[in-house]
Amino acid sequence: xxxxxxxxxxxxxxxxxxxxxxxxxxxxxxxxxxxxxxxxxx
Amino acid sequence: xxxxxxxxxxxxxxxxxxxxxxxxxxxxxxxxxxxxxxxxxxxxxxxxxxxxxxxxxxxxxxxxxxxxxxxxxxxxxxxxxxxxxxxxxxxxxxxxxxxxxxxxxxxxxxxxxxxxxxxxxxxxxxxxxxxxxxxxxxxxxxxx
Amino acid sequence: xxxxxxxxxxxxxxxxxxxxxxxxxxxxxxxxxxxxxxxxxxxxxxxxxxxxxxxxxxxxxxxxxxxxxxxxxxxxxxxxxxxxxxxxxxxxxxxxxxxxxxxxxxxxxxxxxxxxxxxxxxxxxxxxxxxxxxxxxxxxxxxxxxxxxxxxxxxxxxxxxxxxxxxxxxxxxxxxxxxxxxxxxxxxxxxxxxxxxxxxxxxxxxxxxxxxxxxxxxxxxxxxxxxxxxxxxxxxx
Numbered sequence: 145x146x147x148x149x150x151x152x153x154x155x156x157x158x159x160x161x162x163x164x165x166x167x168x169x170x171x172x173x174x175x176x177x178x179x180x181x182x183x184x185x186x
Numbered sequence: 187x188x189x190x191x192x193x194x195x196x197x198x199x200x201x202x203x204x205x206x207x208x209x210x211x212x213x214x215x216x217x218x219x220x221x222x223x224x225x226x227x228x229x230x231x232x233x234x235x236x237x238x239x240x241x242x243x244x245x246x247x248x249x250x251x252x253x254x255x256x257x258x259x260x261x262x263x264x265x266x267x268x269x270x271x272x273x274x275x276x277x278x279x280x281x282x283x284x285x286x287x288x289x290x291x292x293x294x295x296x297x298x299x300x301x302x303x304x305x306x307x308x309x310x311x312x313x314x315x316x317x318x319x320x321x322x323x324x325x326x327x328x329x330x
Numbered sequence: 331x332x333x334x335x336x337x338x339x340x341x342x343x344x345x346x347x348x349x350x351x352x353x354x355x356x357x358x359x360x361x362x363x364x365x366x367x368x369x370x371x372x373x374x375x376x377x378x379x380x381x382x383x384x385x386x387x388x389x390x391x392x393x394x395x396x397x398x399x400x401x402x403x404x405x406x407x408x409x410x411x412x413x414x415x416x417x418x419x420x421x422x423x424x425x426x427x428x429x430x431x432x433x434x435x436x437x438x439x440x441x442x443x444x445x446x447x448x449x450x451x452x453x454x455x456x457x458x459x460x461x462x463x464x465x466x467x468x469x470x471x472x473x474x475x476x477x478x479x480x481x482x483x484x485x486x487x488x489x490x491x492x493x494x495x496x497x498x499x500x501x502x503x504x505x506x507x508x509x510x511x512x513x514x515x516x517x518x519x520x521x522x523x524x525x526x527x528x529x530x531x532x533x534x535x536x537x538x539x540x541x542x543x544x545x546x547x548x549x550x551x552x553x554x555x556x557x558x559x560x561x562x563x564x565x566x567x
Contacts, residue, residue, distance in 0.1 A: 147376075147378040147379045148378055150379055150382065150442065150443050151367075154385055154386070154435075154436040154440065155363070157435055158389060158432050159363075161428055161431075161432055162432075162537075165425060165428050165544060166352070166540065166547075169547040169548050172548070172551040173548070173554065176558065177551070177554040179554065179558045180554045180555075183562060183565065184561065
């Protein structure tokens with residue numbers, strides 16, 4: 145049995161999910177901090 | 187005692203009690219949570235012929251015999267007790283199935299005491315080595 | 331530690347720390363996974379599938395470590411009533427659940443060529459699946475509690491109760507006959523050859539740093555939401 149397809153599947157899955165999680169968290173942080181900043185009193 | 191010290195004591199006591207309860211529950215589960223019976227377990231537990239069960243242990247070195255038909259094989263499973271179980275299997279075993287290595291067999295006992303496996307799973311051990319550092323033949327020391 | 335409970339002080343160090351952890355973790359992770367895929371040797375028995383370990387072990391460790399941190403934050407939330415601790419617990423839940431799911435998935439992908447099965451209901455696999463369901467339960471309970479505007483006390487208690495599963499996961503392979511192998515790294519030493527172990531060490535640290543950055547980002551998002559709501563109320567008043 146060739147093992148590389150299993151290895152590649154595991155890496156693609158892990159890096160894909162970690163990447164999506166990181167970018168989603170980053171975007172949420174920028175959005176929520178930005179909205180709060182926009183309401184700041186001068 | 188101040189309120190936060192009270193809460194701290196409560197949390198610690200609660201955690202301790204839950205931990206003890208969980209450990210007791212796991213101790214009670216230890217037989218039923220086992221995935222397989224080892225040959226040593228079979229000394230104290232008799233399994234009637236025909237009943238579906240999983241047994242596991244080491245494939246005894248030198249015991250593996252492949253039949254001329256190419257799909258039947260038989261071997262002997264042992265553990266650190268003197269007891270062994272002869273197993274026969276028809277089919278393709280997993281890549282990591284080999285002598286001196288762990289195996290889990292799903293199937294049932296035939297009336298003559300031989301274990302007829304419908305499925306074989308290879309058990310991997312905790313050792314990781316590159317090919318050029320393996321001096322002797324493969325041998326798993328631990329059953330678990 | 332109590333000084334950190336102040337959100338303003340927390341932000342003053344979380345803001346500069348986030349990019350350092352994120353980029354540092356990503357760089358270390360990239361280098362280690364490259365090493366794990368192309369530089370380290372294959373295993374004498376498993377062959378190339380040993381490389382799955384470099385993503386499986388860190389995700390499993392973070393799934394479990396995530397709940398340990400969630401439980402610690404829950405305890406501090408309950409004992410000292412630190413709002414920030416409740417926010418930390420809530421910020422850990424989603425990344426922890428993702429890591430646990432990845433550990434289960436990569437384990438199944440490794441199990442198929444190695445054991446000969448994707449899944450078996452053995453002690454280790456079952457208790458790890460339970461951890462994933464605990465994360466889901468925490469998220470549902472926490473969302474329901476926040477909707478009612480409470481302090482999320484029940485989810486904090488749930489976080490503590492769920493921590494009981496962590497020793498069960500760890501000792502499952504020692505207590506019971508399981509398909510999963512026992513730990514390779516123990517206090518008595520390593521059963522993993524150094525040439526195979528170094529990418530594992532690097533990817534574990536890299537994943538951990540990245541996980542910390544993700545948690546900080548999520549905490550900052552929650553604090554931003556709270557500030558936004560407070561300013562909106564003040565503007566309306």
